[in-house]
Amino acid sequence: DAKTTQPTSMDCAxxxxxxxxxxxxxxxxxxYVYWYRQIxxxxxxxxxxxxxxxxxxxxASLIITEDRKSSTLIxxxxxxxxxxxxxxxxxxxxxxxxxxxxxxxxxxx
Amino acid sequence: xAVVSQHPSWVICKSGTSVKIECRSLDxxxxxxxxxxxxxxxxxxxxxxxxxxxxxxxxxxxEKDKFLINHASLTLSTxxxxxxxxxxxxxxxxxxRVVSTxxxxxxxxxxxxxx
Numbered sequence: 001d002a003k004t005t006q007p008t009s010m011d012c013a014x015x016x017x018x019x020x021x022x023x024x025x026x027x028x029x030x031x032y033v034y035w036y037r038q039i040x041x042x043x044x045x046x047x048x049x050x051x052x053x054x055x056x057x058x059x060a061s062l063i064i065t066e067d068r069k070s071s072t073l074i075x076x077x078x079x080x081x082x083x084x085x086x087x088x089x090x091x092x093x094x095x096x097x098x099x100x101x102x103x104x105x106x107x108x109x
Numbered sequence: 110x111a112v113v114s115q116h117p118s119w120v121i122c123k124s125g126t127s128v129k130i131e132c133r134s135l136d137x138x139x140x141x142x143x144x145x146x147x148x149x150x151x152x153x154x155x156x157x158x159x160x161x162x163x164x165x166x167x168x169x170x171x172e173k174d175k176f177l178i179n180h181a182s183l184t185l186s187t188x189x190x191x192x193x194x195x196x197x198x199x200x201x202x203x204x205x206r207v208v209s210t211x212x213x214x215x216x217x218x219x220x221x222x223x224x
Contacts, residue, residue, distance in 0.1 A: 036215075043113075043202045043215035044153065087152075096143055097204070097213050099153040 002027040002090040009104040012082075018075040020103050022088030025069040031092050033064060035073045037084040038102070044087065047073065078107045111137045113205050115216035122193055123224055130188045130219045132203030138183035139205035143213065144176070147200040159186050193223040 005023040012018040024033065032051050036044040048055055048062045050071075055062045061074040075082055087102040112135040122128050132142060140161045145153040157173075159165040159180035167173045175197075177189040186205075190197055202218040 032211075034212075038153075041200070041218070041220075043115075043204075043218045046212055046214055049212065093211050096155055096158055098155060099145075101152055 002031055004088045004090055004100055006086070006088055006100065006103045008101065009106070011106050011108055012075075012078045014080060014107050014109050015077055018078040018082065018105060018107070020073040020075075020086050020088075020105065021070065022073070023070045024088070024090045027068050027090050028092075031090045033062065033068075033071050034089045034091065034097065035060070035062065036087045036089065036097070036099075037082075038087070039081075039084040044099075047086075078105075080107050080109065083107045111135075111205070111207050111212075111214040113203065113214050113216040115203055115219050117219060118217060119220040119222075121222045121224065124194055125192055127189055127191045128193055128221060130190075130201055130203070130221075132186045132188070132205070132216055134184045134205040134214075137205070137207055139186075140183060140208065141206045142180055142186040143204040143206075144178060144186075144188050145202045145204065147202060147218075153202060156188075190221065193221070195223045197221065198223045 002024050034049040035047040038044045050062045064071045085102040085104050114133045116131045142159050144156045147153045156171045157165045157167045159178045161180050165178035180186040200218050203216045204213045206213050
């Protein structure tokens, strides 16, 4: 599976949109982009995934660039409860999830 | 989303004893489950993949005789840490895959402390 690069940490003001970038420049055509988050001392929570089209669900939006070399997870109205480590994972269908270091998002009042 | 549970949520044991952790998929059947370990301030590391009815596949460096995995049904996988030592103290997290969406869902984790 392709390697991903994420910023180590980010801050966001409560109520504002949080935009979390992920670089996956070596992604191949059959690899999906997945996002999970882990709140302190809990198991990872699935957020969203996509192949090449933008995706939206009740939690977030996923924007994938046309060349698929990068993506952005958008939390439209961040709350204090969104403070967590966010993981961007690229994988082929059927492969296991392997986690990098992720981005530590801190939502501030 | 699909729900995965783990039991116990935390356990403290003496060095040399064995500890069993259960992982259940509550609202779906999981032919494949995964076990991860997470040390403080580190990311999750995959330990092994278990397929229902067959032997688990362990990642390099993970001792299969120490970390016994059983996936006897489509909703239950167990991890037994045998002869636990203080260095086995960690946060153990299981995951189960929903075949139809090819998405993994994770349990809440089990914190093991070996004294």
